[in-house]
Amino acid sequence: MSQPGMSTAQVYRRTVGLLGGERWLATGLSATGVAIAIVQLAEPVLFGRMVDSLARGTGAFALIGTWAAFGLVGIFASAITAVSADRLAHRARLAALGAAFSRAITLPISYHAERGTGSVTRAILAGTDALFVLWLGILREQLTALAGILLLIPTAISIDPRMAAILALLGVVYLALNILVIRKTREGQARVESHSGRLYGRVGDVLGNVTVVQSYSRLAGEMQAMRQMTASLLAAQYPVLTWWGLLTVLTRAAATVTMVIIFAAGALLAQKGQITVGEIVSFGAFAGLMVGQLDRLSSFVGSIFRSTPTIRSYFELLDAPAEVTDTPRAVPLVQPVLGHVEYREVSYRFPGSEQGVFDLSFTALPGQTIALVGPTGSGKTTTLALLQRLRQPDQGSILVDGHDIAGLTLASLRDNIAVVFQEAGLFNRSIAENIRVGRPEATDAEVEQAARLAEAHQFILRKPGNYSFVIGERGNALSGGERQRLAIARAVLKHAPILIMDEATSALDPATEARIKRAIDKLRANRTTLIIAHRLSTVASADQILVLDAGRIVERGNFAELTRQDGLFAHLVREGEIVEPKAD
Known part of the structure; x- marks a missing residue:
């Protein structure tokens, strides 16, 4: 080397x-x-x-x-x-x-x-x-x-x-x-x-x-x-x-x-x-x-x-050493993927730092929605990065449909996970090309259907060239809400059994957010959905809420249970870190 x-x-x-x-x-x-x-x-x-x-x-x-x-x-x-x-x-x-x-x-x-x-x-x-x-x-x-x-x-x-x-x-x-x-x-x-x-x-x-x-x-x-x-x-x-x-x-x-x-x-x-x-x-x-x-x-x-x-x-x-690579005996994820996700005592510490996530254990059943909430720096994004194998746990294991993801090929794992980031992550290419990142072989009709579900079709038609419109570096030719809707359309098109949403609706106005939420609710019926969110409307409908603090799960339960406990979650709601969207 x-x-x-x-x-x-x-x-x-x-x-x-x-x-x-x-x-x-x-x-x-x-x-x-x-x-x-x-x-x-x-x-x-x-x-x-x-x-x-x-x-x-x-x-x-x-x-x-x-x-x-x-x-x-x-x-x-x-x-x-x-x-x-x-x-x-x-x-x-x-x-x-x-x-x-x-x-x-x-x-x-x-x-x-x-x-x-x-x-x-x-x-x-x-x-x-x-x-x-x-x-x-x-x-x-x-x-x-x-x-x-x-x-x-x-x-x-x-x-x-x-x-x-x-x-x-x-x-x-x-x-x-x-x-x-x-x-x-x-x-x-x-x-x-x-x-x-x-x-x-x-x-x-x-x-x-x-x-x-x-x-x-x-x-x-x-x-x-x-x-x-x-x-x-x-x-x-x-x-x-x-x-x-x-x-x-x-x-x-x-x-x-x-x-x-x-x-x-x-x-x-x-x-x-x-x-x-x-x-x-x-x-x-x-x-x-x-x-x-x-x-x-x-x-x-x-x-x-x-x-x-x-x-x-x-x-x-x-x-330069890659943090995560395929092992010599890595195998593809067995199809069809149900989306049963399980964390077993997972820990990861950032190199040269005391920060990370520690002893994470939880299960997300197929079709369930798990919401991760907590103060800034509590480990929410790191938790979901470990599921995508963007980082490798120091201890513990993460299973998808009973298979330890450490023994799976990266391509087969990530092919079954769709992600919508807080930053949309768009390329200086056409709208259609950006949506097709989710599934390059998709037809024009499938691209349009994904855009419709993401409430993006109407604004696309208003752009010069429609789906051929080149959106600029990082999508700078679009508004924040438009960029986010394209990112959601990309995830919709992928048809992955596991959906990760990292503040996916943060850039949307309340009216658009409501429409997006309806589309997402339809999508997650047959998908395991893991959401990092600060919007009360998103958190309230989750099957389970995990409250993280300093890299550890300190509370878990549904919205009603956590509110009654009057712990960190209730404190976040009172302090406005979990907010209820206002109507127009």
């Missing part, structure tokens, strides 16, 4: 490993890259020999033909490599994006709450972009550059070892300078990535609450905070950029000095008759080729180390 201290070598071994599904194509592209390097290396040799042939006045045309043949092979191989590498890198990036997205949407809510939407989005998008650049660079250019340098030195030695030594010295200088800069910038680049993650998180947080920002006149304050964060990012980034800029200057100076030395040494050796003019020309071309390849490798190495923290964040996302 990826850890924050994961070494650069481990990160890139894993990066290359992601191409394992197309290893044969990657291997073929690597071989083509080596062939291109051979062609590039052959050209300076042929050029030098052609100069000598022209000086002698014989054999030039044969060398020109050979040079042309090598050139055509190089062009053809380069075209194949460029197109194939592009396609492979794009496929791999989309596969990596899909894997990260799939992982992100299965991670617990606590993970997203801790890191923020912006930071998680950056880990996915910036991470896959960095992987793409790496893969494309390796397959298209860097293998060719590396092979060219490795083949160049022995080729140069075979012509003249003294001149080859000058080229080897240039390679050593490049290597030493890159190692120096990498060491100087490793920690700084990690700080840059940390600041970038916080910046993206802040952007996502603000944009997700732009209404609050505008309503509370936070525009100047948020802009000031953003300027401070960008200043911190630049303060971390400038030293890194300075070192890499310095590397460019030093390597360019080394290349220039090497070229001067090559021709100066060549001139001295030529005066002694120890080297030909053509060989001097070849070494000049070797030097130019080597400088170009070293520049490419140096630039690529720089980009690798600058993107290492970004790619590391991507792998950390992939490796």
Whole structure:
């Protein structure tokens, strides 16, 4: 698993490993890259020999033909490599994006709450972009550059070892300078990535609450905070950029000095008759080729180390532990599901906290309605999250139709539970698509019927395009009541035997709430319904009311029984925490 201290070598071994599904194509592209390097290396040799042939006045045309043949092979191989590498890198990036997205949407809510939407989005998008650049660079250019340098030195030695030594010295200088800069910038680049993650998180947080920002006149304050964060990012980034800029200057100076030395040494050796003019020309071309390849490798190495923290964040996302997963022996929930729900001494404590729910035991028979009430933070939402296996109990068990849900597949369990949240949870898609989240294969007639039952059909007809109307991010193009009615329609369409309603009518006006309640009363006749509610009309009709306080069930019974007990429930009614809706 990826850890924050994961070494650069481990990160890139894993990066290359992601191409394992197309290893044969990657291997073929690597071989083509080596062939291109051979062609590039052959050209300076042929050029030098052609100069000598022209000086002698014989054999030039044969060398020109050979040079042309090598050139055509190089062009053809380069075209194949460029197109194939592009396609492979794009496929791999989309596969990596899909894997990260799939992982992100299965991670617990606590993970997203801790890191923020912006930071998680950056880990996915910036991470896959960095992987793409790496893969494309390796397959298209860097293998060719590396092979060219490795083949160049022995080729140069075979012509003249003294001149080859000058080229080897240039390679050593490049290597030493890159190692120096990498060491100087490793920690700084990690700080840059940390600041970038916080910046993206802040952007996502603000944009997700732009209404609050505008309503509370936070525009100047948020802009000031953003300027401070960008200043911190630049303060971390400038030293890194300075070192890499310095590397460019030093390597360019080394290349220039090497070229001067090559021709100066060549001139001295030529005066002694120890080297030909053509060989001097070849070494000049070797030097130019080597400088170009070293520049490419140096630039690529720089980009690798600058993107290492970004790619590391991507792998950390992939490796983040899911709080709840299918067990190896998980089985589907047996159909038909009756909806008999039982909690047996269930406890769950939030990590690093004393809060949670403790020793919960109750039964909801098929067709019954169980209402959960209690002060804020008493554990109502956590209790129902455990039924959906959004969290895993520390102790105890929850049974559906006699089956421990810990041994059931998540998909089969959740397919049989419909949920209406306090926040509607709508997508920036059409009305029909949002309702069909409950059952994607539903017909248009079934979608409309669900909307009618949820008292949503009439307002939908008033929207441009009716059921095709796109409702905006989080349903911002709708009123609060309209959003909630779509969420209820989605639950209606699912036809699940277990219904969970978390303050499902809180955003509705009294008249609409009354209509919704009538629809819900019809639905729950054959469904087990668990409701978190503060509306007296909802609580009063429940078969059983569970009163929670500090994560424990402190009272239970029907409305009349709990009112007579004059305990916490009666206190909540008197204090107005359980309210009776007013008539229009």
